[in-house]
Amino acid sequence: MDIRQLRYFLAVADAGHITRAAEQLGMAQPPLSQQIKALEGAVGLALFKRHAKGVTLTEAGRALQADATRLVHDFDALHSRMQLLAEGKTGRLSIAFTSSAAAHEFTPFALRECRARHPDLVLEIGENNAAEITEAVADGRLHCGLLRVPVARPAGLAFDTLQHEPAMVALPIDHPLALRQRRGKPLPIEVADLHGEPMILVRRTGAPGLYANLLALCDEHGVQPRVMAEVARMLTNLNLVAAGTGISVVPSSMLGVHRHAIAYRHLVDHGRLEVPLTLVYRSDDNVGPTATFTTLLKTLAGALPAAAPRRTTPRQ
Structure with a gap:
């Protein structure tokens, strides 16, 4: 017994006639009759009474009709769900x-x-x-x-x-680099300004990333920042900057976090640390x-x- 045979069975039950059911299914009558006989053989029961005007369901046929309707409906629903899943719609x-x-x-x-x-x-x-x-x-x-x-x-x-977005330096609000101004405007941070500064990094030891790129840039300029801490998340990093533990470099989209305690300054890196x-x-x-x-x-x-x-x- 398979889902195709159940569809054939339901079509014959609905039409009450094998020839009309075959026409509706777009197939010849003999193959449809063979499939119905094969289904009856599989269940071990006669499903239709044959007579001159067509066919009618037996008691076993009526019992199968209810379950077959449910199974075909569930199969079609399952097929639709899987198709939507394959199409990425659900x-x-x-x-x-x-x-x-x-x-x-x-x-x-x-x-x-x-x-x-x-x-x-x-x-x-x-x-x-x-x-x-x-x-x-x-x-x-x-x-x-x-x-x-x-x-x-x-x-x-x-x-x-x-x-892509530029990187910015995050400093405690009272850090000397944060207080520098020219004509009333804050000055950007040069790579050389990071020499000896306590740095907070967000990275796994030895792994490349934003901060590994930062340290490589510092090394190219002969700058040696002091790594004070390595943390797992950017917000932990900024919490420590706000507490005055050190400074860090963050994506510009973080600008504004802890604004009461952190000053954000542009880093003059000539696009080297775009994030x-x-x-x-x-x-x-x-x-x-x-x-x-x-x-x-x-x-x-x-x-x-x-x-x-x-x-x-x-x-x-």
């Missing part, structure tokens, strides 16, 4: 962001657009550091993630840059809901200009 999507990626204005904008355009997609959202997100995507625990500078590039993962917003996903699993999400984000990013610092005047 399903579950597990994604995660770093705290600095979540702070970028593109991220909530993209999530709103996804929910508006694909209301049947269920988004399961989490937060973690870049290393953990990358590992979770590689292991299949996440479908995709948003982070800044990739800290690792495992085989099989795709890393698409969606946006990306990076989408990571498995290249061989970019189908269904994942493909819907990644395609949407790349489309939205392509239609927007690269992010600039928020229109907030740096604290004096």
Whole structure:
């Protein structure tokens, strides 16, 4: 017994005549009769009474009709759900962001657009550091993630840059570098100004990323900042800056966090420390809901200009 035979059975039961049912199904009468006989053989019961005007259901046929109707309906519904899943119109999507990626204005904008355009997609959202997100995507625990500078590039993962923004120096509000002015305007920070300064970094030891790039830039200039702490998340980093523990370099989209305690200054790096917003996903699993999400984000990013610092005047 298979779903095709059940469809044939229901068509004959509805038409009350094998020839008319065959015409409605677009097939010849003999093959349809063979399929009905095969179904009766499979269940071990006669399902129709044959007579000159056509066929009528037996008691066993009436019993099968109710179950067959339910099974065919459920099968069709299952097929439709799987087709929608394959097309990426429905399903579950597990994604995660770093705290600095979540702070970028593109991220909530993209999530709103996804929910508006694909209301049947269920988004399961989490937060973690870049290393953990990358590992979770590689292991299949996440479908995709948003982070800044990739800290690792495992085989099989795709890393698409969606946006760029400049880096800024975050300093305690009373730090001497934060107090420097010229004609009433705060001065930008030169790489040389970081020499000997206590730095707070957000990275895994030995892993490349924004802060590894920063240290490499310092090294090129003969500058030796003092690494005071390495933390897992950007907001922890800024909490420590606000507490006066040290200074840091952050994406410009973080400007405004702890404004009562942190001054943000432009870093003169000639574009060397531009901070990306990076989408990571498995290249061989970019189908269904994942493909819907990644395609949407790349489309939205392509239609927007690269992010600039928020229109907030740096604290004096």
